[in-house]
Amino acid sequence: MGCIEDSIGGYRLERRTFTRKLVLAFPIILLLIFLVYPVLTVVVKGLLSDSGSSFAEVISSPSIQFGIQFTFFQALLSTLLVVTLGLPGAFILARLRFKGKSLVRALMIVPFVLPPIVVVIGFNQMFGAYGVIDSFLMWLQSSSLSVFNLATGIPGIILAHTFYNIPLVLLLVSASLERLNPEIEESADLLGATSSQRFRRITLPHILPSLLASAILAFLFCFMSFPIILAFGQGRFLTIEAQIWNAFRFFDYGKASSLTLIQIFITLTLALVYVRLGRKSGNNGGATASIKTIEFRQYRVRERMLIIAYVGMLMVLIIGPIVTILRAAVYNPNNGLLTLDGFSNLLTGGSHGGLTHLVNSLFYAGLATLFAVVLGIPLALAMRSRSKIIPTFASTMILLPLGVSSISVAYGLMLAIAVPTGLVTNPWPIIVIAQTIIGLPFSARAIEIAMRNIDQAVLDQADSLGASRLQRLLFVELPLLAPGILVGGVFAFAMAIGEMSATYLIALPQNYTLAVSIYNNYATRHFVEAGAAALILVIICVIAFLVMERISEGSTTGGAL
């Protein structure tokens, strides 16, 4: 990007670099105002004021210690399960040749982007008391009471987290497998390596960075988990995030701040490791897509059985909870009747009606997506800057929203932005800001990946043909970036529309979104209303990803991870 600078006069150069710096700095300044400053305000205020517990009290409290241990324990267990269950799938996805593969690949990401509260509904419907499996077992044993319930306590939490994060392993590892040049494996074969040697010496080292990256991401998401904990934790198995929420609600600001600090420390460490791995794996070349694929019938019978069993298990675990949301939308377990009340609620206006929540959801998420993309472009540029400090700084800023408690962010936005400006009376702009922050890591990352693939020569050509910076941006860069922007936008949209905790904290009743109303309805056992709203969110997410797949032609799925 700097190649043309020699040919321009000193004054223009200065002005250009200044504008450039301003553009790069713009999103970072916004993040400082709307993310760092609010969170700092909350943390400092909480630690300095003498309301509530001190840091030392928090650290030494047995229930907090248990919470921290539990947060680690469940995240670790979930990650192990995600890797073990996901790895075979990644191989199948990379090696097996079948029809509609790109569609399957596109749909594979859906569990990852589903709002957590929707996953809760699906899980209850599939694995919970009086759910699909339970109903079947009750019928078998002709029992009128529930006999099977996996959607509660630790099993519920771990299973839901596995469901959520398996796509990470499937997509990241299979993409890395596809980049493995088949000639290397063939040479190993020729040189007489056994298949286990080949795996250990060639395949494993090749996929290791992507495997580690997906494991760290999975661990991070499980570590920050909140709605699933709220629904399945029975108030006893609490992550740090859930404890922060409880502390704020019980106005123990000292506790909330201390926990936020502990959490940031742990997650940022993880996030930085992830960035480093990302750099490494980014270096081993572009997509080759020359991977040797095999058709199903070419496998041996035993292998085929294994594949079928594996896919069957994946269907129960992944597809099951999504499909059974259909049942949740029409079946009222309170009286055992089928009903369309859930859908008629979605057509009801007024401050308690589902229609208002739907409109709010689409409006906030739409705006948040737009901002996430507009801010994501300069952030991605900053990440690719040649300076030494700027890329690291920008990457950290982008990862911050993943590692900071969204509840603390929401609380900080209220305290530092909404209250002084009087926006609390009508806090929807604050909700949009919170949702933008949550989607930004995904949009910026997708755009950054797309930027990597732009041929620098094309840009230089535009410059030498005398294009202005704006012309170059509009006619060359943006069109080339379009698929990346689309992917990033869809991810940001999915994250924003599924966001629950921050929105819940900021919103007045007239600002509730579908995700919030699902939680409220679920907690008060208005199951069909919750189910119907969950179904709508699933449909919105699936459509968004199918559209993305159609337009970007399958080249970029998972590009925001």
Next chain:
Amino acid sequence: MLACTPISDKNMAEYPVRRDPGKIITVIAFVVILVVAAYAIVTWWKPRFVVYTYSSFLDWGDEGADIVLERAFAPFEAQYGVDVDIILLDSDANGIISKLVVESSNPIADVVIGIDNILILQEAARNVLEPYVSPNLNLINESFVNALDPDHYLTPFDFGIVTLIYSTNSINTTTHPQLGNLTFADLAETSLASALVTENPHFSSPGLAFLLSQIAVYEEILHEDWTSWWDSVKNDIDVQEGWTEAWSVWSNDPTKHLMVSYGTDPAYSSSWLGGAEPDTYVAPFYYNDEPWAWMQVEGVGLVKNGPNPELGRAFIDYCLNATVQMEIPLNQWMFPVRTDLALPSVYQYAIHPDEINMLNDLLNSTVISANLTIWLDQWDALRTP
């Protein structure tokens, strides 16, 4: 997103018709500004008189909260020429205090309804309220003021008796004779403990009342360590987040027979059944051959530095008028603090304050405020798996 459709079209490899992305961006920007402006105008905040309360406020009657609130507060709106905006926050009273704390540097609410005699002992609650002695206090018995808050941060609004309830459709005094003479020791037996639903004392006032009842009985009547009881039942009792959640579990889950709720529930049940004998009964605790329960008094308070303090005071006075107070029994299922008002006939099935000994008398407010955080921490530690 719209911008990319024409560009990444399949004929990209040939010479595409070059469209100016600048135009598309302008169009998008224009549409976005239009939509945002429309949304902002529709939801624009008009200054009005704001009351914060919890979501189920006056919402348990046949008519629903909208009609009842209109009937109760329309005369006030007419008299003072204001719009009263009662914001039903989807949270418990703690959450309301938490919100008031955040907003304390620039409050938008003038009045808050629903903070009770335990929550007001918290410093955070006192910090966001302004004491006010209403001239209408002469309409009510002074004992309510003393039970709720002698410092007048709150003015009594309604009260209720927190006790255990059960449905006679699932258990009764024949199947479980101990229900007629219940002690915590009876309740600790697995058969009853696993049938009990209560609420989290951190977030729910009846849940906290139940915890304090248990502490009062163990520390002041039995003179035993209160934690032993919770230790013995921790794996059996179902602790739900709030009263609404607990009520849903109790009324839908066939294995849950007992719930920590209010002494007016039999009256509610009778009203639900059209005035017939109720199928919900109360089971107060019996010690020294006397029934015991916890009294909860809910109050209305003036928000400190609220935008309309004069109107706020007038509103608090107004809350003690018969117009508001008579809506309480059948819509809030609490007793109005105006004891001079006649109660509906179904209230013959409720337990009345004069029929019961109050456990509050055993734990005075000084003891509670000094120990509450410690007790809750201990309770957390007991429940930690």
